Amino acid sequence: ELKVEQNPLFLSMQEGKNYTIYCNYSTTSDRLYWYRQDPGKSLESLFVLLSNGAVKQEGRLMASLDTKARLSTLHITAAVHDLSATYFCAAELNAGNMLTFGGGTRLMVKP
Amino acid sequence: ETGVTQSPTHLIKTRGQQVTLRCSSQSGHNTVSWYQQALGQGPQFIFQYYREEENGRGNFPPRFSGLQFPNYSSELNVNALELDDSALYLCASSSGLAVGTQYFGPGTRLLVL
Numbered sequence: 001e002l003k004v005e006q007n008p009l010f011l012s013m014q015e016g017k018n019y020t021i022y023c024n025y026s027t028t029s030d031r032l033y034w035y036r037q038d039p040g041k042s043l044e045s046l047f048v049l050l051s052n053g054a055v056k057q058e059g060r061l062m063a064s065l066d067t068k069a070r071l072s073t074l075h076i077t078a079a080v081h082d083l084s085a086t087y088f089c090a091a092e093l094n095a096g097n098m099l100t101f102g103g104g105t106r107l108m109v110k111p
Numbered sequence: 112e113t114g115v116t117q118s119p120t121h122l123i124k125t126r127g128q129q130v131t132l133r134c135s136s137q138s139g140h141n142t143v144s145w146y147q148q149a150l151g152q153g154p155q156f157i158f159q160y161y162r163e164e165e166n167g168r169g170n171f172p173p174r175f176s177g178l179q180f181p182n183y184s185s186e187l188n189v190n191a192l193e194l195d196d197s198a199l200y201l202c203a204s205s206s207g208l209a210v211g212t213q214y215f216g217p218g219t220r221l222l223v224l
Contacts (some may be wrong), residue, residue: 004153033212042201043154043215088153097144097205097213098167101153 002027002093006102014110016078021105023072023089031092032065032072033099036085043088046074079109115204115216123222124192132187132219136204142166143185144213145177148199160185161207197223 003026013019023032031050035043047056049065049072056063060083062075072089086106090099116135124130136143142161146154156169160179174190183204189196199220203213 035215042217043203045212045214048212090153096159096167097142097203098156098159098169099144099146099154099213100156101146103153 002029002091002100004089004091004100004102006087006089006105008105009103010106010108012108012110013076013079015080018078019076021074021076021087021089021107023074023102025070025072025091025100027070027093028067029070029091029093033090033092034063034072034074035088035090037088037104038085046087076107079107081109081111083107084109115202115214117200117202117216117219119219120217121220121222123224125224126192126194128192128223129188129190130192130221132189132200132202132221134185134187134202134204134216136183136185136202137214140204140206140214141183142205142207143179143183144203144205145185145187146201146203147171147196148201148218149195150198154201157187192223194223197221 005024034046047063052067054065060077065072086104088104090101144159145157148154158168159166163179176188179185199218201218203215205213
């Protein structure tokens with residue numbers, strides 16, 4: 001059974017600071033996804049990581065994947081208030097788009 | 112090109128009742144997956160439909176059932192509602208089984224009293 005764990009569960013940070021969210025998964029996964037969810041809203045796709053060593057960047061967010069360590073990271077650079085949201089990672093067991101999600105990291109960026 | 116839509120947006124039911132939630136997939140997408148997201152938790156995979164056939168199922172009891180129609184829209188049916196079924200129900204569509212990103216709809220928030 002594929003299990004996905006994120007940490008931290010809650011992160012409060014000041015604007016301008018850097019931080020990393022960690023996502024561990026228990027068995028070999030075909031793909032790793034990162035999503036953003038604003039309160040009361042649906043999930044917005046951020047990144048899809050397809051192979052070991054994959055790195056993707058969009059604005060102040062950068063995601064990476066280490067399949068040997070079964071670890072993905074989401075790095076936040078110079079945080080701004082607009083990044084406040086809950087971030088989920090999800091792993092896919094057997095290519096087929098059936099995702100197992102982590103519990104989420106609630107990020108609060110303070111001015 | 113329209114995105115994924117779901118109806119209704121909110122719903123209140125009582126224990127023991129039955130509910131049907133609907134999802135219209137994004138244009139050109141033939142795969143629909145349903146997820147349940149309890150408050151403060153990550154989404155949990157319920158099941159997936161590919162070209163009108165159930166393609167996979169998560170750890171949910173048989174009272175959770177679904178359909179996919181020829182136009183690839185989908186329904187989620189839940190019988191004998193329980194209090195713990197209160198959650199946000201999300202559907203997601205993709206253009207196949209191994210194509211990467213799924214696109215999520217806005218969700219239906221179900222409250223069971």
